[in-house]
Amino acid sequence: MWALRAAIRPAAWLSRVVLGRRAPRPAPPLLLVCPERAFAAFDPGDLKGRGGGGRGPPADGPRSRTGEVEEPEDAEDEEEVEEELLRRDPLLPVGTQRVCLVHPEVKWGPGKPQLTRADRQVAEAESLVHTLDQWSVVERMVVPARTPDGKVAFGRGTLRHLTEKIRALPEITAVFLNVERMAPPTKKELEAAWGVQVFDRFTVVLFIFRCNARTKEARLQVALAELPLLRSHLSSTTRLDGRGGGSRYIMGSGESLVQVQRRLLKDKELKIRKALDRLRDKRRLLGRQRRRREFPVVSVVGYTNCGKTTLIKALTGDDAIRPQDRLFATLDVTAHVGWLPSRVAVIYMDTVGFLSQLPHSLIESFSATLEDVAHSDLVVHVRDVSHPETELQKATVLAALRGLRLPAPLLDSVLEVHNKVDLVPGYSPAGSQAVAVSALLGHGLPELRARLEDAVLRATGRQVLTLRVRLAGAQLSWLHQEATVQDVDVIPEAGAADVRVVISSSAYSKFRKLFPESASQ
Numbered sequence: 001m002w003a004l005r006a007a008i009r010p011a012a013w014l015s016r017v018v019l020g021r022r023a024p025r026p027a028p029p030l031l032l033v034c035p036e037r038a039f040a041a042f043d044p045g046d047l048k049g050r051g052g053g054g055r056g057p058p059a060d061g062p063r064s065r066t067g068e069v070e071e072p073e074d075a076e077d078e079e080e081v082e083e084e085l086l087r088r089d090p091l092l093p094v095g096t097q098r099v100c101l102v103h104p105e106v107k108w109g110p111g112k113p114q115l116t117r118a119d120r121q122v123a124e125a126e127s128l129v130h131t132l133d134q135w136s137v138v139e140r141m142v143v144p145a146r147t148p149d150g151k152v153a154f155g156r157g158t159l160r161h162l163t164e165k166i167r168a169l170p171e172i173t174a175v176f177l178n179v180e181r182m183a184p185p186t187k188k189e190l191e192a193a194w195g196v197q198v199f200d201r202f203t204v205v206l207f208i209f210r211c212n213a214r215t216k217e218a219r220l221q222v223a224l225a226e227l228p229l230l231r232s233h234l235s236s237t238t239r240l241d242g243r244g245g246g247s248r249y250i251m252g253s254g255e256s257l258v259q260v261q262r263r264l265l266k267d268k269e270l271k272i273r274k275a276l277d278r279l280r281d282k283r284r285l286l287g288r289q290r291r292r293r294e295f296p297v298v299s300v301v302g303y304t305n306c307g308k309t310t311l312i313k314a315l316t317g318d319d320a321i322r323p324q325d326r327l328f329a330t331l332d333v334t335a336h337v338g339w340l341p342s343r344v345a346v347i348y349m350d351t352v353g354f355l356s357q358l359p360h361s362l363i364e365s366f367s368a369t370l371e372d373v374a375h376s377d378l379v380v381h382v383r384d385v386s387h388p389e390t391e392l393q394k395a396t397v398l399a400a401l402r403g404l405r406l407p408a409p410l411l412d413s414v415l416e417v418h419n420k421v422d423l424v425p426g427y428s429p430a431g432s433q434a435v436a437v438s439a440l441l442g443h444g445l446p447e448l449r450a451r452l453e454d455a456v457l458r459a460t461g462r463q464v465l466t467l468r469v470r471l472a473g474a475q476l477s478w479l480h481q482e483a484t485v486q487d488v489d490v491i492p493e494a495g496a497a498d499v500r501v502v503i504s505s506s507a508y509s510k511f512r513k514l515f516p517e518s519a520s521q
């Protein structure tokens, strides 16, 4: 963060717009469930309001030191409500977990997955498990299945065989069934048969999100995404204990226990949505300020772990950014300042990575965070071309981008960056407009910067012009203020200078109105 601040010190107004925000508070309850991550997220820098963790300032929760975003008077009360909403019990068991990974393989029919193979899906599921502290995969099983969902995935014979195998593994503590979502009765049934807890992709991804979410907005989004799980848990325990929840009334209330619990969850949902709306209003305001200042915004998107954060680090030279070899390392949209070769300042937005078969409600609760992408000037799609499933990853990202309803010109102008080429000797992007880079080793960055500049100038209607200005007048200082001055060539005998600037069309028409005597060269 210090590097970022140093880099932008000459333009203090820029740093205020990008950095101005309230420092996120550390979340005490997280310590209960994912201690190392929670500790890592607790950056003492946060307490000093520096933006913390070296991952750049989150785009939410702004309190601009320019005073442009006003805090409501009852902000303290709102904060307390928000913290209260984030206090919760562990979702997954704490401590060491030895997991048996069961992957249902659909070999034919409409449920057969495209562009992938069972062994690769197993590898991805395994990386999800390894993302969790103290979790390891000790057994892997690929089992023929009829449907890819979690209702009745297996035939009777297969299930019996599977149960025998799992029962014969006393060392395992949990089973990860690699389906998007398990129906609650299925979960209960399998847990009873196998004698250990059984998790689906939704629960595991949610837990990773919970461990990695740092800003209040991300944490509230996770809390919102957790509600369906809590609801289904409520209905399945009720059904299993045979009471149906209908006959036990809370004294005098006329409501059964389950009805009360459902109502409380509904209340909680409303409160979370309200708190999120408040935070988003602030974020939108900050976005409007950025746009008003006319900083080009470049959103960097891509599959999780493809190298988005590493690329932003390379482009901005911000040493405080710390990419990690972990899925969903970035969960908050963060803004970082960089400079194009023409010296135009741009804001790079680091975003949440995508994942195939990402549970729908999870995408929904995070889609608002990605609103910033729709408001950017350019989208950079980073791809890990060393990954065996790079094509599937690309398809997943493009589908997700379409889901975000980006404006057509933005979708059409997406700049594809092929990253990690150092791992693919002799790589060159076949017949596409993509730029090949190694963000880690810095290969291909000059070409990428040139392409970025070209695309940003085009997308924002900026042009490079050489203007003749009188040295005695106010033109030069006006240009320094309103445009990006690249070069000043003084002509003493004429009392003038030729100034090369990058200027937006609106600024240029203002300039011509104010200084009609100045000429374009």
Ligand SMILES: Nc1nc2c(ncn2[C@@H]2O[C@H](COP(=O)(O)OP(=O)(O)OP(=O)(O)O)[C@@H](O)[C@H]2O)c(=O)[nH]1
Binding pocket: 302, 303, 304, 305, 306, 307, 308, 309, 310, 311, 322, 323, 324, 325, 326, 327, 328, 329, 330, 331, 352, 353, 354, 419, 420, 421, 422, 423, 437, 438, 439, 440, 441
């Ligand atoms: N070999 C190689 N590794 C890279 C390159 N770029 C990134 N990586 C590594 O890939 C891993 C993930 O990088 P990140 O930048 O955190 O990826 P991300 O897309 O931001 O990941 P999430 O935030 O989790 O979605 C890290 O271990 C990086 O060091 C590259 O060009 N070459």
Ligand SMILES: [Mg+2]
Binding pocket: 308, 309, 310, 329, 330, 350
């Ligand atoms: Mg990242």
